[in-house]
Amino acid sequence: MTTPVSGDGRSGDYRHSQVVAAIDQGTTSTRCLLFSRTGRMLAVAQREHRQHYPEPGRVEHDAEEIWRNVARVVPEALKRAGLGPENIAALGIANQRETTVIWNRHTGVPLARAITWQDTRTGPIVAELVEAGLTDLYSRTSGFTPATYFAGPRLRWLLDHVPGAREGAEAGDVLFGTMESWLIWRLTGGVHVTDVSNASRTMMMDLRTLEWSPKLLEALDVPERMLPEIRSNAEVYGVCTEVLPGVPVAGALGDQQAALVGQTCFAPGEVKCTYGTGAFLLKNTGPRIAGSAQGLIPTVGYLIGDEPVYALEGSIAVTGSLVQWFRDSLGMIGTAAQIETLAMTVPDNGGCYVVPAFSGLYAPHWQATARGVIVGLTGYITRGHLARAVLEATAWQTREVVEAMNAESGIPVTRLKVDGGMTADHLLMQYVADVLDVPVERPLGSEAVSLGAAYVAGLAVGHWSDLEVLRANWHRAALWRPDMPAEVRDRERANWGRAVDRSYDWVV
Amino acid sequence: MPGPIQSIERAAAVLRLLGGAGRPLALAELAAALDLPRPTVHGIVATLRSEGLVEQDHASALYRLGGGLRTLASGWDRHDLRARAMNWADVLAGGTGCAVYLAVPEGAAAGIVHHVFRPDGTPQTLRTNTDHPLHATAWGKCLLAFAPVSTPAPRDLELRRYTGRTASTVAMLEAHLAAARTRGMATDVGEFESGAGGAAVPLRSGGGLTVAALGIAAPVEQLFGGGGEPRPAQADLLRAAGREISALLVSR
Numbered sequence: 001m002t003t004p005v006s007g008d009g010r011s012g013d014y015r016h017s018q019v020v021a022a023i024d025q026g027t028t029s030t031r032c033l034l035f036s037r038t039g040r041m042l043a044v045a046q047r048e049h050r051q052h053y054p055e056p057g058r059v060e061h062d063a064e065e066i067w068r069n070v071a072r073v074v075p076e077a078l079k080r081a082g083l084g085p086e087n088i089a090a091l092g093i094a095n096q097r098e099t100t101v102i103w104n105r106h107t108g109v110p111l112a113r114a115i116t117w118q119d120t121r122t123g124p125i126v127a128e129l130v131e132a133g134l135t136d137l138y139s140r141t142s143g144f145t146p147a148t149y150f151a152g153p154r155l156r157w158l159l160d161h162v163p164g165a166r167e168g169a170e171a172g173d174v175l176f177g178t179m180e181s182w183l184i185w186r187l188t189g190g191v192h193v194t195d196v197s198n199a200s201r202t203m204m205m206d207l208r209t210l211e212w213s214p215k216l217l218e219a220l221d222v223p224e225r226m227l228p229e230i231r232s233n234a235e236v237y238g239v240c241t242e243v244l245p246g247v248p249v250a251g252a253l254g255d256q257q258a259a260l261v262g263q264t265c266f267a268p269g270e271v272k273c274t275y276g277t278g279a280f281l282l283k284n285t286g287p288r289i290a291g292s293a294q295g296l297i298p299t300v301g302y303l304i305g306d307e308p309v310y311a312l313e314g315s316i317a318v319t320g321s322l323v324q325w326f327r328d329s330l331g332m333i334g335t336a337a338q339i340e341t342l343a344m345t346v347p348d349n350g351g352c353y354v355v356p357a358f359s360g361l362y363a364p365h366w367q368a369t370a371r372g373v374i375v376g377l378t379g380y381i382t383r384g385h386l387a388r389a390v391l392e393a394t395a396w397q398t399r400e401v402v403e404a405m406n407a408e409s410g411i412p413v414t415r416l417k418v419d420g421g422m423t424a425d426h427l428l429m430q431y432v433a434d435v436l437d438v439p440v441e442r443p444l445g446s447e448a449v450s451l452g453a454a455y456v457a458g459l460a461v462g463h464w465s466d467l468e469v470l471r472a473n474w475h476r477a478a479l480w481r482p483d484m485p486a487e488v489r490d491r492e493r494a495n496w497g498r499a500v501d502r503s504y505d506w507v508v
Numbered sequence: 509m510p511g512p513i514q515s516i517e518r519a520a521a522v523l524r525l526l527g528g529a530g531r532p533l534a535l536a537e538l539a540a541a542l543d544l545p546r547p548t549v550h551g552i553v554a555t556l557r558s559e560g561l562v563e564q565d566h567a568s569a570l571y572r573l574g575g576g577l578r579t580l581a582s583g584w585d586r587h588d589l590r591a592r593a594m595n596w597a598d599v600l601a602g603g604t605g606c607a608v609y610l611a612v613p614e615g616a617a618a619g620i621v622h623h624v625f626r627p628d629g630t631p632q633t634l635r636t637n638t639d640h641p642l643h644a645t646a647w648g649k650c651l652l653a654f655a656p657v658s659t660p661a662p663r664d665l666e667l668r669r670y671t672g673r674t675a676s677t678v679a680m681l682e683a684h685l686a687a688a689r690t691r692g693m694a695t696d697v698g699e700f701e702s703g704a705g706g707a708a709v710p711l712r713s714g715g716g717l718t719v720a721a722l723g724i725a726a727p728v729e730q731l732f733g734g735g736g737e738p739r740p741a742q743a744d745l746l747r748a749a750g751r752e753i754s755a756l757l758v759s760r
Contacts, residue, residue, distance in 0.1 A: 038602075040599075040602045040603070041599070334585075335585070335588050335591070336591070337585065337587040337588045337590065337591035338585050338587060338588060339587075340587040341585050341586065341587050424587075424590055424591045424594050425587070426590075426634070426636045426637075444598050444601055444602055444624065444625075444627050445598050445599075445602065446594070446595065446598065475602070475625075475627035475628075475629070476625055476627075476629070476632075477598060477601065477624045477625050477627070478623070478624065478625060478634055479625070479632070479633075479634060480634065
């Protein structure tokens with residue numbers, strides 16, 4: 001499926017100047033977007049790829065299929081905008097993070113399907129690392145304790161289970177990469193690099209030196225020669241030999257870091273939240289590596305030039321997916337958007353709270369044995385109240401992560417920049433502003449992830465001169481101001497906390 | 509190119525007959541008026557009934573227009589509309605430098621379903637879920653002109669005079685609406701708020717029925733040329749966005 005989102009050619013400012021292309025290699029689809037110098041999206045083309053579920057807990061992608069989709073969506077986007085490769089100043093990539101692929105250096109063929117970030121098969125590998133007493137080493141060096149979330153254990157799994165993988169890796173014939181590495185390698189005909197933001201999610205990089213850590217590699221038993229070279233987010237990695245011949249591949253970022261850049265959160269303390277099926281908050285912590293207390297993860301924000309900018313990340317597992325559950329499993333609404341209509345049939349939640357601990361609670365609770373609860377049910381509660389409670393759950397989970405971020409550093413969050421599909425829900429955005437007691441802002445154009453990839457690539461080739469130019473491209477499309485009496489906010493916060501308590505220790 | 513589809517032409521004729529007769533009609537009357545066999549006409553009215561576009565009176569067995577014709581124009585969930593229109597509304601605001609409004613009929617007013625700020629960094633307040641007057645805003649007049657079934661008739665509106673330019677008589681409003689229908693676009697040259705201009709086009713769902721109005725707002729001199737016509741560059745972008753969003757409203 002392709003969706004034109006270009007403006008009318010007559011009014012465009014791009015016929016006589018160059019544009020920047022971004023590839024957004026996401027979990028369900030791969031897209032190509034073209035951006036003007038002012039950050040306006042000129043065209044987009046999109047193709048979905050297949051999700052493979054070979055066993056419970058396993059989710060795989062065919063890296064070759066994703067490459068084919070890249071080779072199709074890029075020309076489609078160019079065609080929609082009426083442009084050719086000669087009009088493209090640079091290409092940047094944003095990608096689903098932590099998805100892991102290995103391929104043969106000589107043939108370019110993946111040795112197995114890519115293991116995606118949702119896949120939890122590496123539980124035993126992670127448990128081994130913990131039992132071996134390596135938690136502190138990982139925490140000190142990579143910034144976080146071993147978890148199935150990250151790419152390194154997936155690579156180890158592939159080395160252990162795919163025939164020929166380990167021998168090939170040791171002989172220098174098999175290469176590892178996350179999705180940006182794979183795509184850059186294919187686009188440039190063999191440049192094997194990754195960027196610091198993706199590398200920081202592998203559990204193999206030293207967060208301080210921004211290099212592969214020999215100790216961590218040894219603990220995971222991964223041969224270093226199969227790893228890509230770690231590079232900054234904004235530099236020319238190579239020139240396309242395919243798809244966009246002659247165009248420099250000049251930027252790459254993991255998707256959440258890309259949104260941080262796309263939202264121009266360049267100052268310490270600035271925070272963005274991307275609301276999708278889950279939600280990801282990233283706070284710019286400047287040159288400081290934040291502590292990982294309360295389950296938040298310190299990570300590289302971006303490296304543009306010489307000085308890395310770090311970020312503190314808090315992820316919420318279930319936000320948009322709770323609305324999907326409300327729609328698909330309960331059948332309460334016909335479309336996700338209609339939850340706002342249903343919620344507006346009542347003035348408040350009627351005392352009802354939904355805690356969506358579908359697979360335990362994540363940051364900042366980290367309770368694996370918690371399960372979802374609906375509390376406060378009385379005869380008074382209607383579908384409308386449940387709809388309210390479903391939306392409010394996203395807002396309260398956001399508040400919990402922001403509280404943890406505020407506790408970690410002296411700089412409190414003073415406003416929240418939001419993007420992603422759930423920003424279409426104005427009732428929810430108002431409630432987020434109400435419970436955080438800070439203004440919530442949505443930028444014009446909801447494509448923060450792709451825009452961030454375009455920005456780093458454009459910076460690398462001088463298409464944009466500096467970050468201030470990019471800041472000027474950010475335009476407020478909507479602002480929700482907090483409008484809730486403090487006593488109501490405090491009471492509701494306490495109620496949410498009591499509801500969360502009741503979700504603990506359900507699985508025995 | 510294929511020719512007209514006969515059964516749809518006949519269905520349209522049935523609806524016109526029922527709408528124009530001024531009274532419920534019998535199957536025999538419909539068949540006679542269309543010069544078609546009764547079983548054929550029965551098949552058509554039965555299909556239209558299943559779509560809610562025709563109703564049959566239980567006692568008399570006579571046919572009349574159905575309530576579905578009204579909900580065709582107002583049946584879209586306003587938040588579904590926003591979700592489908594949102595990306596294009598952003599593109600429109602970015603391209604024109606104007607604020608963008610999405611409005612639907614809301615009783616005797618235009619209900620604001622979506623609002624995108626004018627992208628110029630000035631302080632603005634979100635107007636979602638507020639009501640604007642039908643007779644004094646571009647989006648309101650757009651709904652009056654293009655969704656007459658789901659909005660009140662001009663003579664039933666309270667034509668409050670907000671500025672010296674407000675269409676405050678039925679005749680004046682009818683003239684504005686006729687101009688809007690001719691142009692395919694309704695305008696507001698400071699009729700609700702002095703100096704504040706607007707232009708709006710209908711958003712049409714399947715069958716061409718208007719379900720909402722898509723509008724841009726900016727100072728009058730920014731939106732309109734000397735002759736009082738909307739500036740072509742902005743009008744073209746508005747029409748293009750209207751077409752693109754309408755294409756997304758064809759199926760639910």
